[in-house]
Amino acid sequence: MKSILFALSCLLISVTCSAQSFLTKDGSVEFLSRVPLHSFSGESSSLNGRVSLEEGTVDFYIDLETLKTGIGKRDKDMRKVLETKEFPFAEFVGTLDPAFELQPGDSKPVRVSGVFSMHGIDRSIEVEGSLVYVEAGLELEAAWTIRLEDYDIEPPRLLIMKVDQEQKISIRATLLPE
Template structure:
């Protein structure tokens, strides 16, 4: 009876070991990278009745998990966060209007979180560079929408680089385009987000 119990215990340990070893290649091949805030840039551009404008995000964070063991890299997860009040134009009055429009008192962050990769393909004649379209949720000022985010993914010397641009409409996120000088200057509804980010 005692030897039978020992045999059962050994068999259970063997099964657990086999299961752990089968999961090991997945754990080894998937690597996680963190966004490096000090490198790269995220910029929002737009128009107004007076002049074009741009704002740069000074505080951004995020993580991406990649499995690069196959013919094409597999993006397991991607999350990107911008602190709303870190958007700076170099003009205090404009920044103040931006934060008011974004309601930053209640909504501190702008967040994109990937749900799935819609497409990925290698860039012709360029090694370790891929065209990607990722579908995910983008939350701005408390409103969340599902969007397709296009970018170029480059793998280089332990770094991941994501570069692209995405047009949006403020009113899609229930944001009233900011106005200035008693409404005589009006901001255009359409904006464009430009991103050139480095992940380590």
């Protein structure tokens, strides 16, 4: 009887450990941009990513061609400014500070240190967010701000109206066990 309980305990522990890596292919990204007297946003539902609680790592990327603002001309201008033909992706790779384990039902605020890459430039940043271990997997939310000039991106302008340097980025995703 003890050996059966021991075997079941080992099985449960291994299931918990093996389910500590999670994937998404349809997370959402949103950015908020400002111009004088106006703001606009863009979004995509094509965020790809992986969170490994076991390794304490995260990796998310987005095809910038999938970002939409709701206005076709603005989308075209945005892709031109971001030079998406030459630099099609934005990516964040980082480590959880500190690494930890979650159990079903747990919720935890997280801080991730890593590198955000866009437009051929890599910058070290810290991102704050939250993880919730739900029945389906992990629910993730995170947000951070970038400055376009940090990535050698010249904000577009129309006459005296110029897009603000600061862009607020937020991501949301349900990640399924790997």
